[in-house]
Amino acid sequence: MIPLRRNIKEMAGYVPGYQPADAAAYIKLNTNENPYPPSPRVLEAIMAEAGEGLRRYPDAASRAPLEAAARLYDFPPDWIVMANGSDELLNNLIRAFAAEGEEIAYVHPSYSYYATLAEIQGARVRTFGLTARLELDDFPARYEGKLFFLTNPNAPLGFCFPREFIEELAGRVTGMLVIDEAYADFAEEHSLDLVRRHENVVVTRTFSKSYSLAGMRLGLAIARPEVIAALNKIRDHYNLDRLAQVAAAAALRDQDYFRGCVENIRATREWFSNALRELGYEVIPSQANFVFASSPDRNGERVYQGLFDRNILVRYFTDPLLAHGVRITIGTREEMEKTVEALRDIR
Ligand code: PMP
Numbered sequence: 001m002i003p004l005r006r007n008i009k010e011m012a013g014y015v016p017g018y019q020p021a022d023a024a025a026y027i028k029l030n031t032n033e034n035p036y037p038p039s040p041r042v043l044e045a046i047m048a049e050a051g052e053g054l055r056r057y058p059d060a061a062s063r064a065p066l067e068a069a070a071r072l073y074d075f076p077p078d079w080i081v082m083a084n085g086s087d088e089l090l091n092n093l094i095r096a097f098a099a100e101g102e103e104i105a106y107v108h109p110s111y112s113y114y115a116t117l118a119e120i121q122g123a124r125v126r127t128f129g130l131t132a133r134l135e136l137d138d139f140p141a142r143y144e145g146k147l148f149f150l151t152n153p154n155a156p157l158g159f160c161f162p163r164e165f166i167e168e169l170a171g172r173v174t175g176m177l178v179i180d181e182a183y184a185d186f187a188e189e190h191s192l193d194l195v196r197r198h199e200n201v202v203v204t205r206t207f208s209k210s211y212s213l214a215g216m217r218l219g220l221a222i223a224r225p226e227v228i229a230a231l232n233k234i235r236d237h238y239n240l241d242r243l244a245q246v247a248a249a250a251a252l253r254d255q256d257y258f259r260g261c262v263e264n265i266r267a268t269r270e271w272f273s274n275a276l277r278e279l280g281y282e283v284i285p286s287q288a289n290f291v292f293a294s295s296p297d298r299n300g301e302r303v304y305q306g307l308f309d310r311n312i313l314v315r316y317f318t319d320p321l322l323a324h325g326v327r328i329t330i331g332t333r334e335e336m337e338k339t340v341e342a343l344r345d346i347r
């Protein structure tokens with residue numbers, strides 16, 4: 001028998017969203033990707049970098065994208081760390097703050113990868129539920145775990161917690177409050193300013209959704225320099241390859257293109273949410289690039305299967321808390337019109 005650590009032997013491992021072998025055969029609305037291509041500037045930057053220089057290591061400090069991010073978000077560069085997807089940051093935050101046997105927590109339902117990362121580390125996991133009004137249920141006046149992950153906007157439900165509540169949470173959490181803002185670019189509000197006021201707040205962002213760069217694996221975190229210094233000690237020293245670095249810098253600099261994509265997706269989200277309601281679906285008002293919707297018969301798997309049979313991929317959940325609905329990524333207006341047609345068909 002190979003001498004595996006007990007928790008690795010016992011853990012199931014994370015299963016990412018289904019990737020069909022032939023993605024082009026589907027309208028793919030199951031992993032919250034962006035329906036628009038990355039900015040043309042990003043593609044130009046990647047093409048220019050993809051030459052003989054690839055034999056050299058990349059800049060270990062990722063200075064070009066770091067400086068672009070510092071300018072955009074108005075934080076000094078030592079308040080920011082770049083990463084190979086925001087998943088890398090979530091992993092490194094657990095490694096930095098929660099030793100084996102110590103506790104981390106997150107909201108259920110939200111991003112279940114936190115639990116997998118905690119299992120790898122051997123940290124204990126606690127979850128806090130939601131009330132029917134989508135408020136945190138039974139969250140203590142003082143939470144003493146090492147990390148509390150707040151996915152905001154929530155995934156897979158798409159709603160945001162009120163800002164005053166998040167600020168209050170920063171005081172109630174004695175460990176680190178990690179605000180996972182993977183979808184914040186599609187929302188009305190974000191929490192970056194809390195980083196300036198609370199030393200225990202970390203905000204994570206991804207380029208996978210609003211910047212159309214899921215395939216490049218790019219994310220960033222903003223926090224106090226002491227926190228960023230710790231995350232820099234832990235990360236792979238060359239965590240961003242050369243192509244990812246130029247892509248990230250170009251994406252952050254082309255804000256006009258970025259805003260155009262985000263505005264289109266938000267407008268389509270509102271149109272699609274209303275179309276779903278007209279079909280009798282219950283739709284949680286979304287601040288993200290997806291909606292969570294329940295059919296009148298409250299059977300997510302049936303809706304998933306009906307759409308799958310029509311070459312449209314969405315996400316359903318076996319978790320009893322979520323089995324009544326499906327999560328549908330917002331694609332182009334045309335893709336969503338086809339989805340509405342298909343839903344009418346399978347009613
Ligand atoms: N947080 C949340 C809430 C997500 O849904 C995702 C995407 N699955 C991530 C983080 C990870 O994103 P990335 O592609 O940047 O690793």
